[in-house]
Amino acid sequence: MRVISGSSARRKLQSPSGMEIRPTPDRIKETLFNILAPDIFGSDFLDLFSGTGQIGIEALSRGAASAVFVDDGKNAIDCIKKNVEVLNGLDMKYDIYRMSAASAVSKLYTMGKKFDLIFMDPPYNKGLERDVLTAIQSYPVLKEDGRIIVEASSETEFDYLEGTNMEIVREKNYGSNKHIFIAYKS
Numbered sequence: 001m002r003v004i005s006g007s008s009a010r011r012k013l014q015s016p017s018g019m020e021i022r023p024t025p026d027r028i029k030e031t032l033f034n035i036l037a038p039d040i041f042g043s044d045f046l047d048l049f050s051g052t053g054q055i056g057i058e059a060l061s062r063g064a065a066s067a068v069f070v071d072d073g074k075n076a077i078d079c080i081k082k083n084v085e086v087l088n089g090l091d092m093k094y095d096i097y098r099m100s101a102a103s104a105v106s107k108l109y110t111m112g113k114k115f116d117l118i119f120m121d122p123p124y125n126k127g128l129e130r131d132v133l134t135a136i137q138s139y140p141v142l143k144e145d146g147r148i149i150v151e152a153s154s155e156t157e158f159d160y161l162e163g164t165n166m167e168i169v170r171e172k173n174y175g176s177n178k179h180i181f182i183a184y185k186s
Contacts, residue, residue: 001054003086004030006061011086014079015052024055024121024151028174032149033058035172035181036117039147040064043116046108046141048101048132053080055119056094057087066093068113070104101128102135109139116146124153124177130160133182137164148182158182 001013004026024032032055033040041063047056048070056067069080077098084094097104101120118141122128129150136142147169150158154176158168161182170181 001026001052003054003058003061004033006058006063008057008061008086013052013054013057013083013086028177028179029054029058031172031174032179033062035170035179036149037062039117044114044143046070046115046118048104048118048120049122049128050080050096051076051121053083053096055121057083059117059119060087060092060094064117067095068104068108068115069094069096070099070101072098072100074098101132105132105135105141106139108141113141114143114146115141116143118142118146118148119151120148121151125155129156129158133161133166137166142184144184146183150180150182152178152180154178156180 001015003009003011040059043064045056045059045064045067050069050071053069056069060067071077080096120132129152158180165185166182167185168180169183172179
């Protein structure tokens, strides 16, 4: 696992052993960032269920103005702290929080934080993305023209978004998983 592009390109990132954290493979990460390329530079990026922190680090490496990393696991937080060391000396703004993603959304809202891009990669098939999307509707930390990207198993349904102020604007399938791009309805 490595940083693919930008100021920290080719730097290796660590991943803890075991199945607790499931890093996004480099080829899928590269596809995601090719899609997001026009929106990354100068953006405020929120990385929920950060795991290794690789997605937020990639965003910073490609020019995001800031990133916030959130995970509730001790091993994940320790890994993120080690991995952000690849950014040392590059004057990048980031914060790391150990808490649930839904709690972080509430906390960040009360701090007045808003994000251009929110990425989440929750454990598959547990409904956690729904909880976080509900929290974002209650505590709108997404900027009006921002996007949410959810990495989920290919079986995950998002039909509960009907009747909300959010809609799916794009879907990218990779076989056993997919990226769902969500924005506020226009």
